[in-house]
Amino acid sequence: MKDNHFDAIVVGSGITGGWAAKELTEKGLKTLMLERGRNVEPGKDYVTEHKREPDFHFRGKGDRKRFQHDQPIQSITGQHNESTHHFFINDRDNPYTNDKDKPFVWIRGHQLGGRSLMWTRQTYRWTERDFNANAEDGLAEPWPINYKEIEPWYDYVEKFVGISGEANVSDELPHGQLLPPMELNAAEKKLRAGINQHFPERKLTVARQAVLTAPHNGRPPCHYCGTCARGCSAGSYFSTQSSTLPAAKRTGNLTLATNSIVHSIIFDESTDKATGVRVIDSETREVTEYFSKIVFLCASAFESVRLLFNSKTPRFSDGLGNSSGVLGHYIMDHNFGAGARGHVEGIDSRYFNGHRPCGIVIPRFRNVKSKHPDFVRGYQLGGQGRQLGWSRGSQQVGIGSELKQQLRDPGVWQMRLSGAGECLPRYENHVRINPDVTDAWGIPVLHFSADWSSNETAMRKDMISSAEEMLDAAGFTDIETYDTPVAPGQYIHEMGGARMGSDPKKSVLNAYNQCHDVPNLFITDGASMASSSNQNPSLTYMALTARAVNYAVNELRRGNI
Amino acid sequence: MDRRQLIKSLLATSSLAMSPSLLAQMTMNAHKHHMAQKDSDDKTRTFKFLSKNEAHLVSKISEIIIPRTDTPGANDVGVTEFIDLMLADWYDDKDSWYFIEGLRRYDRRLTQKHYRNLSLLSAEKSKAEITLLDSQVMQNKEEEPSIQYFYKRIKELTLIGFYTSEQGMENELNYSGPIAEFNFGKSGPPGSFTRY
Numbered sequence: 001m002k003d004n005h006f007d008a009i010v011v012g013s014g015i016t017g018g019w020a021a022k023e024l025t026e027k028g029l030k031t032l033m034l035e036r037g038r039n040v041e042p043g044k045d046y047v048t049e050h051k052r053e054p055d056f057h058f059r060g061k062g063d064r065k066r067f068q069h070d071q072p073i074q075s076i077t078g079q080h081n082e083s084t085h086h087f088f089i090n091d092r093d094n095p096y097t098n099d100k101d102k103p104f105v106w107i108r109g110h111q112l113g114g115r116s117l118m119w120t121r122q123t124y125r126w127t128e129r130d131f132n133a134n135a136e137d138g139l140a141e142p143w144p145i146n147y148k149e150i151e152p153w154y155d156y157v158e159k160f161v162g163i164s165g166e167a168n169v170s171d172e173l174p175h176g177q178l179l180p181p182m183e184l185n186a187a188e189k190k191l192r193a194g195i196n197q198h199f200p201e202r203k204l205t206v207a208r209q210a211v212l213t214a215p216h217n218g219r220p221p222c223h224y225c226g227t228c229a230r231g232c233s234a235g236s237y238f239s240t241q242s243s244t245l246p247a248a249k250r251t252g253n254l255t256l257a258t259n260s261i262v263h264s265i266i267f268d269e270s271t272d273k274a275t276g277v278r279v280i281d282s283e284t285r286e287v288t289e290y291f292s293k294i295v296f297l298c299a300s301a302f303e304s305v306r307l308l309f310n311s312k313t314p315r316f317s318d319g320l321g322n323s324s325g326v327l328g329h330y331i332m333d334h335n336f337g338a339g340a341r342g343h344v345e346g347i348d349s350r351y352f353n354g355h356r357p358c359g360i361v362i363p364r365f366r367n368v369k370s371k372h373p374d375f376v377r378g379y380q381l382g383g384q385g386r387q388l389g390w391s392r393g394s395q396q397v398g399i400g401s402e403l404k405q406q407l408r409d410p411g412v413w414q415m416r417l418s419g420a421g422e423c424l425p426r427y428e429n430h431v432r433i434n435p436d437v438t439d440a441w442g443i444p445v446l447h448f449s450a451d452w453s454s455n456e457t458a459m460r461k462d463m464i465s466s467a468e469e470m471l472d473a474a475g476f477t478d479i480e481t482y483d484t485p486v487a488p489g490q491y492i493h494e495m496g497g498a499r500m501g502s503d504p505k506k507s508v509l510n511a512y513n514q515c516h517d518v519p520n521l522f523i524t525d526g527a528s529m530a531s532s533s534n535q536n537p538s539l540t541y542m543a544l545t546a547r548a549v550n551y552a553v554n555e556l557r558r559g560n561i
Numbered sequence: 562m563d564r565r566q567l568i569k570s571l572l573a574t575s576s577l578a579m580s581p582s583l584l585a586q587m588t589m590n591a592h593k594h595h596m597a598q599k600d601s602d603d604k605t606r607t608f609k610f611l612s613k614n615e616a617h618l619v620s621k622i623s624e625i626i627i628p629r630t631d632t633p634g635a636n637d638v639g640v641t642e643f644i645d646l647m648l649a650d651w652y653d654d655k656d657s658w659y660f661i662e663g664l665r666r667y668d669r670r671l672t673q674k675h676y677r678n679l680s681l682l683s684a685e686k687s688k689a690e691i692t693l694l695d696s697q698v699m700q701n702k703e704e705e706p707s708i709q710y711f712y713k714r715i716k717e718l719t720l721i722g723f724y725t726s727e728q729g730m731e732n733e734l735n736y737s738g739p740i741a742e743f744n745f746g747k748s749g750p751p752g753s754f755t756r757y
């Protein structure tokens with residue numbers, strides 16, 4: 001009989017699961033990491049890594065008809081394409097539902113490493129302002145932690161991850177442990193100069209990236225091949241496979257089980273503790289139970305919430321850990337798709353080898369020193385300068401040898417600026433179980449009911465006008481604004497549903513991501529977020545995870561859980 | 562050596578006394594060779610969607626859009642085969658048929674104008690016609706929607722087929738794609754060019 005008992009169980013092997021496993025095993029706990037998807041090994045399973053354009057069957061256009069059948073939702077996101085589709089789920093096997101008039105886009109990666117394989121690797125600390133936001137404007141329950149409390153944990157995870165970027169940019173972009181920044185290109189430098197001159201309170205910097213620009217902890221720096229989302233066998237960007245998994249394995253304390261779908265958490269009513277999990281083998285459908293002293297849920301925000309709902313007990317008939325009734329509520333994503341683009345001519349440019357794996361960022365500047373009349377909280381602008389490539393040829397008049405000659409050189413410089421805005425945590429935005437629909441393994445699925453508020457709509461208008469005015473002031477021409485409708489979820493920064501808070505009546509988790517109702521159960525992914533900031537969230541999940549493990553192991557050793 | 566080259570070289574060595582019958586014989590041989598080659602071409606060229614005639618028109622138009630110059634052109638890198646693949650497996654059938662309808666209508670238009678269809682039109686006239694069509698379509702002035710659709714697609718697909726081919730990437734753009742060679746622990750990537 002195999003031994004099914006461990007000190008700790010981690011559900012999920014993505015960004016947060018990888019961190020939980022690393023921290024738990026390094027602290028000496030025998031840890032089982034359960035991953036519903038297949039095993040993915042660097043080199044062997046990064047099947048499109050460095051594959052060249054001519055070798056793709058549809059030359060990069062993807063198998064459209066197959067995508068329509070298998071991945072109609074996943075293919076909505078720009079990062080899903082012929083070279084990356086195998087890292088995204090099959091939508092038919094993993095359905096969900098939403099209110100008729102409120103589409104929700106849920107982008108998932110079910111494999112070892114989760115979405116750490118194809119994420120865009122932008123890593124920003126949240127600010128003091130972010131953690132104070134709920135308390136300050138009173139629009140939601142205050143965070144139970146502040147920036148000072150999480151700061152050492154940002155330092156801790158950054159040191160391990162390796163993040164390149166510029167320090168001392170703006171108070172809205174706290175920095176800690178940074179590797180040398182990548183360089184801005186000519187258009188971006190032009191824009192930066194214009195912004196410095198006309199909007200001194202706004203700053204432009206190269207995106208902070210979990211991509212190495214120098215050797216770091218035994219990992220080599222980026223070789224600038226430019227196709228990160230296909231996997232990086234060199235391990236130069238942070239993923240579970242490149243970073244946390246090798247560390248966890250080195251301890252000798254890790255047991256990894258792939259193709260293991262956690263169906264529910266086993267709860268002992270007599271002790272109020274989680275005793276383990278029930279697992280369905282995704283291939284054989286065999287059910288196995290595993291047991292442990294503590295359980296870390298790191299299945300990604302809404303998969304973790306779904307698991308709690310599907311772990312009802314007589315006492316927790318509305319979902320495990322849901323005595324507050326807020327489980328599934330206050331879900332968020334970032335609001336995007338609004339901005340402007342323009343051209344610029346006559347700037348210095350030069351060729352150099354390789355592809356920079358990132359764009360730029362203009363950190364939040366609204367509602368910082370003065371109040372904006374139309375909305376609360378803020379947004380950042382991202383973007384990238386680039387010279388138009390050969391594909392511009394199909395949009396313009398001209399054929400023949402003249403066209404060929406023209407397309408040998410890059411075209412005009414274009415600069416795009418696009419907003420990513422904070423989304424308010426609102427009770428009415430929620431997920432719940434849809435008892436009538438199950439996934440391919442017979443597990444009930446989620447139903448989404450979420451929409452943008454007028455605050456987010458007002459913010460979009462401002463993203464557009466500020467993007468436009470900065471491009472204009474910096475001397476860009478042919479400026480076009482855009483406002484592309486997006487559904488919640490589409491930015492893939494889904495958060496909330498099991499928020500942290502000091503009051504057990506109004507939150508699911510305490511200040512250490514510990515479930516108020518089930519003290520040996522921790523949820524450290526995006527579900528725990530009490531507000532959304534406008535910064536990319538994953539670095540904060542990492543810091544919260546490491547901090548929660550530290551607390552949990554101390555509590556365990558003290559005999560408190 | 563094709564027929565024209567053969568005759569040229571014969572003429573170049575015209576000190577050689579040549580009987581008319583010899584010339585005829587050689588021309589005939591060249592023609593036979595040409596036909597044999599065409600037959601074997603046909604065997605390897607099984608199109609998934611396009612008929613032989615349609616494929617001929619598609620390759621003629623795409624070669625006008627991206628001709629062979631000092632570097633290869635559309636036909637050298639198999640653009641017609643790529644377009645055929647897209648029509649067969651990528652577009653919805655109704656879109657692929659709309660493409661064919663546009664192609665046919667356009668060919669009919671040329672036939673009405675010149676009393677011969679595109680495949681029989683001289684290189685010069687063909688280029689002039691496609692240049693005209695290009696400027697109409699790109700400025701959204703083409704009145705027949707199927708022709709507008711067809712030409713937009715064929716231009717776009719020709720460019721994709723060409724610039725994502727081995728030759729188009731390497732020779733034309735001097736671009737070697739994602740860099741496959743890298744040294745663990747050493748910086749300084751070889752190969753690929755992006756302009757910053």
Ligand SMILES: Cc1cc2nc3c(=O)[nH]c(=O)nc-3n(C[C@H](O)[C@H](O)[C@H](O)COP(=O)(O)OP(=O)(O)OC[C@H]3O[C@@H](n4cnc5c(N)ncnc54)[C@H](O)[C@@H]3O)c2cc1C
Nearest residue numbers: 012014015016036110114115120121122262300525536538
């Ligand atoms: C294209 C893209 C770009 C992104 N860019 C950025 C960015 O620039 N910056 C940023 O901060 N964030 C970015 N994100 C978001 C980022 O990927 C997520 O925030 C992050 O991966 C969340 O980590 P996680 O561990 O909670 O979830 P995931 O990484 O999704 O991992 C969850 C894992 O749990 C597994 N799992 C789920 N349910 C179960 C179950 N029942 N049993 C067992 N296993 C289960 C899944 O298979 C998966 O492997 C991006 C995401 C995508 C897709």
